[in-house]
Amino acid sequence: MKIKLLGNATLTFLLVMIALLLYFQFLTRPEINENVPLPQDLHPVVQEKRDLLIEQAAGKGIKIIITDGFRGFEEQDRLYEKGRSTEGQIVTHARGGESYHNFGLAIDFALLDRQGKALWDMSYDGNGNAKSDWIEVVAIAKDLGFEWGGDWSHFKDYPHLEMRFGLTINDLKRGKRPPGDSLTASQK
Numbered sequence: 001m002k003i004k005l006l007g008n009a010t011l012t013f014l015l016v017m018i019a020l021l022l023y024f025q026f027l028t029r030p031e032i033n034e035n036v037p038l039p040q041d042l043h044p045v046v047q048e049k050r051d052l053l054i055e056q057a058a059g060k061g062i063k064i065i066i067t068d069g070f071r072g073f074e075e076q077d078r079l080y081e082k083g084r085s086t087e088g089q090i091v092t093h094a095r096g097g098e099s100y101h102n103f104g105l106a107i108d109f110a111l112l113d114r115q116g117k118a119l120w121d122m123s124y125d126g127n128g129n130a131k132s133d134w135i136e137v138v139a140i141a142k143d144l145g146f147e148w149g150g151d152w153s154h155f156k157d158y159p160h161l162e163m164r165f166g167l168t169i170n171d172l173k174r175g176k177r178p179p180g181d182s183l184t185a186s187q188k
Contacts, residue, residue: 033173033174035175038102038103039103039177040070040104041104042070042104042105043104043105043163043180045165045180046104046163049145049146049163050066050069052144053109053137053141054066057137060127060136060140061127061128061129062111063111063112063116064109064110064111064137065111066109067108067109067159068107068108069104069106069107069108070102071099071102072096073096075096076092076094076095076097076101076102079092080092080093080094080095092157093154097173098169099169100162100163100172103177105163105164106163107161108161109161110159111126111133111137113126114126120159122134122135122158134158145163146161146162146163147164148160148161149161149162163178165178165179
């Protein structure tokens with residue numbers, strides 16, 4: 001009798017674990033809610049903060065260029081294939097619909113040298129103040145409410161800046177959108 005009871009408990013435990021696995025695998029990874037239109041450009045607050053970033057960096061003698069902003073799902077899928085099914089290095093771990101770029105909430109930047117050439121050199125000190133221009137730009141960006149991809153532990157994305165407005169990718173897929181006014185983007 002004791003052995004049969006133990007067997008039933010084990011079976012029940014396994015069924016519960018399978019149910020949880022299925023729940024987290026399928027139900028917490030929503031498809032795109034097609035009833036809510038997808039953004040077609042950067043969010044207005046991200047645009048405003050991007051422009052302030054360029055202006056404030058210039059005020060410190062640092063010229064930057066925004067190398068990417070809003071990115072559609074197809075473009076994101078093409079970038080995802082780099083280093084996988086197409087030539088090049090892996091530049092992203094996000095497929096279409098899995099990046100804040102796809103919802104107009106992220107930008108990428110690079111420094112510009114004196115000749116106007118884009119640099120992704122984190123030690124470059126073009127303004128001659130003995131500080132990394134890259135890190136100076138990141139500090140400005142953080143003060144403006146951006147999250148920096150260089151702080152991530154899973155995949156360091158040093159040119160990447162994003163504003164989440166307290167929303168996850170799953171929230172965005174489900175159709176939630178940040179407010180359109182100038183609320184602070186760093187609200188969590």
